[in-house]
Amino acid sequence: MAGALLPFSVTGAAVALPRMAEQLGASTGAAQWVQNAFNVAFAALPLAAGSLADRTGRRRVLLGGIALAGSAALLVGLAPSILWADLARAVQGCGAAAVLASGAAVLAHATSGRRRGFAFGVLGAAFGSGLALGPLAAGAMVELAGWRSVFLLIAALSGPAWLCARQAPESRGPGTGAFDVAGAAVFTLGLACLSCVFVRAATAGWAAPSTLGLLAAALTLVAGFAVLEARRGERAMFDVRLFRRPEFVAVVCQPFTVTLGFVVLLVDLPGYLQGVGGRGTFTTGLLLLPLTLPVLVLPLLGGRLAACTSVRTVLTGSSLLIATGALLLPLLTPGSSWPVLACPLLPFGLGVGLAFGVMDDAAVGTVPVEQAGAAAGIFNTMRITGESVAVAGTAAFLTTLTGAGLRARHVPATEAGRLAGRAVQGQVADGRRAVLAEALTSSFHTLGLVLAALSLLGALLTYLALSPVRGRIAASSRPMS
Secondary structure, three states: OHHHHHHHHHHHHHHHHHHHHHHHOOOHHHHHHHHHHHHHHHHHOHHHHHHHHHHHOHHHHHHHHHHHHHHHHHHHHOOOOHHHHHHHHHHHHHHHHHHHHHHHHHHHHHOOHHHHHHHHHHHHHHHHHHHHHHHHHHHHHHHHHOOHHHHHHHHHHHHHHHHHHOOOOOOOOOOOOOOOHHHHHHHHHHHHHHHHHHHHHHHHOOOOHHHHHHHHHHHHHHHHHHHHHHHHHHHOOOOHHHHHOHHHHHHHOHHHHHOHHHHHHHHHHHHHHHOOOOOOHHHHHHHOHHHHHHHHHOHHHHHHHHHHOOHHHHHHHHHHHHHHHHHOHHHOOOOOOHHHHHHHHHHHHHHHHHHHOOHHHHHHHOOOHHHHHHHHHHHHHHHHHHHHHHHHHHHHHHHHHHHHHHHHOOOOHHHHHHHHHHHHOOOOOHHHHHHHHHHHHHHHHHHHHHHHHHHHHHHHHHHHHOOHHHHOOOOOOOOOO
16 A cells, blocks of 8 residues: 555656646746655655665554655645745655665565565555556546645555554564664765756756766765775665675666666657647656556556566566657657557556566565665666656756757747746646647657667666576575675
């Protein structure tokens, strides 16, 4: 239940954002932080949350995460201003990170063998349900009850999830030391600066001193984190010994090749379809079903396929399916019918749906169970970091390309950047709809080619990194030397 709420917190907010920004009178930058504030916290904290869970109790962190995410969603639903909403979304992201890292560790401790594979398949299906039903449900709710109802629903559903989580067995990692506060702080600040680079670039440009300054700060903090963790040895939050396992390295890199393009489309397509496409929020959810519905039904099948063949086969095939969808993205137009739009979106959904049934189990299955929290934390940090940077980076990418397209179509430079930023968020002025539709559609076509290249590269590296024997992740791992 908690797992289903996490993707809905992303997809629901994406669908509600145009109406939310309009009613709260938000600027382009402030509205963008509704997504970025959540994503930065969600990306930066799974590693810290997993480490904390191993030390203080995995169920305890899970319960705290559910309560924090639900309470923050309530605050967003009651927000009187966009600043209030942005701050509450950051807190919601903190709770979501705790749920993501500790929940996987709770499952790893409580199950083994085939039951573990089934449990993680169900978890993948729960993630898929939030992705598949999120845009459709959020679209209907925004039209019937307003954008606030999306966040109030998350708050309401967190109560039953919290009550269920109380029944989970408590567990801890043996012999763990004090929590690495310094490492968590440096890593979180570094990732926040990295996300701000893309946000700033969309408005000030990539060569602006503020953009370059944030980039320098991000690189310095991430490098400092690596040095700090190396010096702390056994007390480090980031257990570098996990990277001695080639299987683990291959699995934790999967989010960058499997889910990156999927999340980008899930966040940016609603604004495109509602803005230049002129669709309603509910119709947008229906149009996205070829992308989202497979992620609801395929995770259990992905786990079974991996058991019959190998993890390498499933993950390589997933990347190839996603590359196929990306190559078909130039079919996208503002007036695309459902069958035409399904051509690029369905391969994306099939690829991610199969991978979702494998990745979480594979990540915790390559390490001893007592380090499941750290493994889940590292894996989910890599996954959400990639997604967070991708969402922020793609918004800047689309804004930059669309702005350039508008200037090429004789729109004044001072106006082009502002119009492009609002169009990416789904806010289109009627007088400029035609030229914005042409420029933004061209930007999406270029994005499809970039995503295709990344997915093909990911398929190749996955195939080379995972052998068929290593691909069959064991239910219990041998101890690390």
